[in-house]
Amino acid sequence: MSSDSEGHTAVRVWHENMALCLPLLVFGVMAMSPASRSEQPSLRVCADPNNLPFSDSAENGFENRIATLIARGRGQRLEYTWWPARRGFIRNTLRAGRCDIVMGVPSSYELTLPSTPYYRSTYVFVTRTDRHLAVRSFDDTVLRHLRIGIHMMGDDYANSPAALSLQRRRLGAQIIGYMIYGDYSKPHPPSALINAVTRGDVDVAVAWGPLAGYFAKQSRVPLTLANVSPAIDLPFTPFVFDIALGVRRGDTARRAMLDSELVRHRVDIERILRDFGVPLLNARAR
Amino acid sequence: MRHTCLRRVVTAASIALTTGVDACEKARANPAEDTAAVRLAAAPLPNGIALPAGVTGTQGDGEWTMPARDFASSRYSPLSDINVANVGNLKVTMNMSTGVLQGHEGQPLVIGSTMYVVTPYPNKLFSIDLTKPGGVVNWTFSPGTSDRAVGIACCDIVNRGAAYADGKIIYNTLDAHTVAVDAKTGKEVWRTQVGDINIGETVTMAPLIVKGKVLVGNSGGELGVRGHLTALDVTTGKQVWKAWSTGSDADVLIGPDFKAFYPRDRGANLGLSTWTKDQWKLGGGTVWGWLSYDPNLNLIYYGTGNPGVWNADLRPGDNKWSITLFARDPDTGQAKWAYQFVKHDAWDYDEIMENVLVDMPFNGQQRKLLIHPGRTGFVYVFDRTNGELLKAETYQPVTWAKSVDLKTGETVEVPEKRTHDGVITRGICPSSTGAKDQQPSAFSPRTGLLYIPAHNVCMDYEGVEANYIAGTPYVGASVRMYPGPGDGRRGELVAWDPVKGQPVCSIKEDLPLWSGILATAGDVVFYGTMDGWFKAIDARNCAPLWQFKTGSGVVGNPIAYRGPDGKQYIAVYSGVGGWMGAIAFPSVSIDDPYTALGAAGAVPDIKEKTRMGGMLYVFGF
Numbered sequence: 059m060s061s062d063s064e065g066h067t068a069v070r071v072w073h074e075n076m077a078l079c080l081p082l083l084v085f086g087v088m089a090m091s092p093a094s095r096s097e098q099p100s101l102r103v104c105a106d107p108n109n110l111p112f113s114d115s116a117e118n119g120f121e122n123r124i125a126t127l128i129a130r131g132r133g134q135r136l137e138y139t140w141w142p143a144r145r146g147f148i149r150n151t152l153r154a155g156r157c158d159i160v161m162g163v164p165s166s167y168e169l170t171l172p173s174t175p176y177y178r179s180t181y182v183f184v185t186r187t188d189r190h191l192a193v194r195s196f197d198d199t200v201l202r203h204l205r206i207g208i209h210m211m212g213d214d215y216a217n218s219p220a221a222l223s224l225q226r227r228r229l230g231a232q233i234i235g236y237m238i239y240g241d242y243s244k245p246h247p248p249s250a251l252i253n254a255v256t257r258g259d260v261d262v263a264v265a266w267g268p269l270a271g272y273f274a275k276q277s278r279v280p281l282t283l284a285n286v287s288p289a290i291d292l293p294f295t296p297f298v299f300d301i302a303l304g305v306r307r308g309d310t311a312r313r314a315m316l317d318s319e320l321v322r323h324r325v326d327i328e329r330i331l332r333d334f335g336v337p338l339l340n341a342r343a344r
Numbered sequence: 345m346r347h348t349c350l351r352r353v354v355t356a357a358s359i360a361l362t363t364g365v366d367a368c369e370k371a372r373a374n375p376a377e378d379t380a381a382v383r384l385a386a387a388p389l390p391n392g393i394a395l396p397a398g399v400t401g402t403q404g405d406g407e408w409t410m411p412a413r414d415f416a417s418s419r420y421s422p423l424s425d426i427n428v429a430n431v432g433n434l435k436v437t438m439n440m441s442t443g444v445l446q447g448h449e450g451q452p453l454v455i456g457s458t459m460y461v462v463t464p465y466p467n468k469l470f471s472i473d474l475t476k477p478g479g480v481v482n483w484t485f486s487p488g489t490s491d492r493a494v495g496i497a498c499c500d501i502v503n504r505g506a507a508y509a510d511g512k513i514i515y516n517t518l519d520a521h522t523v524a525v526d527a528k529t530g531k532e533v534w535r536t537q538v539g540d541i542n543i544g545e546t547v548t549m550a551p552l553i554v555k556g557k558v559l560v561g562n563s564g565g566e567l568g569v570r571g572h573l574t575a576l577d578v579t580t581g582k583q584v585w586k587a588w589s590t591g592s593d594a595d596v597l598i599g600p601d602f603k604a605f606y607p608r609d610r611g612a613n614l615g616l617s618t619w620t621k622d623q624w625k626l627g628g629g630t631v632w633g634w635l636s637y638d639p640n641l642n643l644i645y646y647g648t649g650n651p652g653v654w655n656a657d658l659r660p661g662d663n664k665w666s667i668t669l670f671a672r673d674p675d676t677g678q679a680k681w682a683y684q685f686v687k688h689d690a691w692d693y694d695e696i697m698e699n700v701l702v703d704m705p706f707n708g709q710q711r712k713l714l715i716h717p718g719r720t721g722f723v724y725v726f727d728r729t730n731g732e733l734l735k736a737e738t739y740q741p742v743t744w745a746k747s748v749d750l751k752t753g754e755t756v757e758v759p760e761k762r763t764h765d766g767v768i769t770r771g772i773c774p775s776s777t778g779a780k781d782q783q784p785s786a787f788s789p790r791t792g793l794l795y796i797p798a799h800n801v802c803m804d805y806e807g808v809e810a811n812y813i814a815g816t817p818y819v820g821a822s823v824r825m826y827p828g829p830g831d832g833r834r835g836e837l838v839a840w841d842p843v844k845g846q847p848v849c850s851i852k853e854d855l856p857l858w859s860g861i862l863a864t865a866g867d868v869v870f871y872g873t874m875d876g877w878f879k880a881i882d883a884r885n886c887a888p889l890w891q892f893k894t895g896s897g898v899v900g901n902p903i904a905y906r907g908p909d910g911k912q913y914i915a916v917y918s919g920v921g922g923w924m925g926a927i928a929f930p931s932v933s934i935d936d937p938y939t940a941l942g943a944a945g946a947v948p949d950i951k952e953k954t955r956m957g958g959m960l961y962v963f964g965f
Contacts, residue, residue: 106814106815143813143814166810209816210626211820216811216819217655217765218816230658233621235568235658237626238813238814238816239814248816
């Protein structure tokens, strides 16, 4: 069964409060029984192995950090089912019962039962600082002369909200699309959109804040991020989203558990998000 | 070993068809030398209808060596042992589990006394000895398809079958490779990568092998893949040519020989100029359906898929060459003519459907026709020599368009049924799944009718909802599908007269028909339903003759063959899956009517009516 379709599962074990890492990479979702005194069930997380800043298989994403925080606090083993976060992700991971928690979903996401949101972020305009473009709104006249990069979602009649706002202003011809899926053989493929700004392939990108914030920090040339304003392009195109944890529909006990964990760790979670450059709105202690 | 050839039941009406074919011993001894089938196809029946000369190649009349049995894509078998009079006695003579519980689209092949079966991912190939009772597996070939293809491709892990030539069974794997396997030994002969799963390219289609070239196209239009058809050398697997569906004329292989019939399809570099900026690079137009070939005209025919990114507003322009019928020279790949069915698609009406090649009288003249039953709801009839559209009539309820203007080739659309981002549009018929999808129809030269597996499903394109992919929230339109006008039955087998442009008879089915069709010289038409019934009807009046309940939904394509014992058999897969069929899977939820790109709303009852499976069934006496 070496070529089975099941996701790869890595198990990381937390012994009491000691960070003793025991990463094991196995094929399939197997019941691992490492030497652990704890009989606690694992905290089973569904995640993309190649999607920084959110998650990766080296557990370097902010969602990995938050999952670790929760698992450690509860003395649970942390177990990942890795699956590319694209169409079929929820079906093949959460709904297939391979794992129980998705670390980031919009709070109105119908495929899961979302927790209380734990952060709110926004789409941002990303420009090279040396261009002094100062784009803040889709009504800024400068946009009419710019090459505008956005992510393309591909199917389901799906759109970056920027696509709707640009079309409404008859700026559709300015758009240069970058597939959100990108080239999966490369690290974190959605970053291609931010690289396009750095390289000058586009003048401005409209990107989701957490992604833009993280890659802007690493850019070899300074990039400027400006929150898309206003937050809702009337009548109904939102640029600000509340992000929650997602569990299977009906899994209310686990949601209640996670809600209390989010409250318990809120300070640490916010610190992690800021470390990763996530643009936060309405955050506490701002 | 010597096998007995049973004398065939020859009815008076079938004499013209079967004369000179009683040569099964010879065919068995050396199929390559049997030219009876060629003569058979070339000789028109008294009704003046024939498949084009040479389309059955060198196979014996009891063999099935390519996806649709012949290059004409007829799915017509000249066997008539099983006929209207005796089909009621059919029984299961053999069955076998493939060990894979996924959608079993496609069909087996029969070469000599061996049957070949390709499974969905992980794309195993079985060689089955038909001389042994119950069928004994000679060998199994495992191509080692990458499991990454499942996660990255995400949508469909079906396979639509293999083709035979040059002593090799040749088929495509989900991770975008073509493999050639020695038909006798089961050893890999060559393997060629034809796409990159890292950018979402997969291959699910069945290849066609024409003049020593293996023709392969890609899937993945939903992921921003740019479509192409590639020709590989049958001996070495090396690429001979590659024709892109978007981009410059040099990429699309449009040169001096190209003469589109309609001015709308003429001009330089339309694969670039009908897109804004670099959008053609994500342009779709994938080639995941069926291919046809006319040996005398030396042209191959195929349709391309929907344009990349579904949202029409994001890609102003005609978006050529998406949703286009191409005629190409198989030696060079150069396009001879093209016809874009739908400009600037707003409904996902990709037109990769089969193109059935028939020579028959049309309005008083003998014509070389190409019949294309479209996802759009129209059956298109072309003059395949030049791309002139001769007829386009609807075979299922259609609201997005009124008609097609045969003078200009333009569709007369209903503007308010075009989808736009942020605009609610209701009552679009057919839905994105089409009046039919990839499941192929069959044509009988004896009746002159095309047997179409049709869907009567409509859709609403609704407001915006939050969605999420790769860590990024976005907004998507909600597409909700539901049964079309009528009594709620969503499927129909339509026996279509391509000359009159109207049905002769039909059978309504509860669920959309997702199986292919088989027509035979016994005047029996076979098909299956997504709730697992396998049925035989009278080709002339659609009267039900026989049915058998298989273990799972039928989304495969039946074939007919003659076994080593000289008897005729019918084979088909049972194993529900595909776009709509996947809704039967336990992991796919139906509490959300928007699941599976909205298709769950069309078949919310399918979970009650069938379950996953993976079986080969063979029927005979």
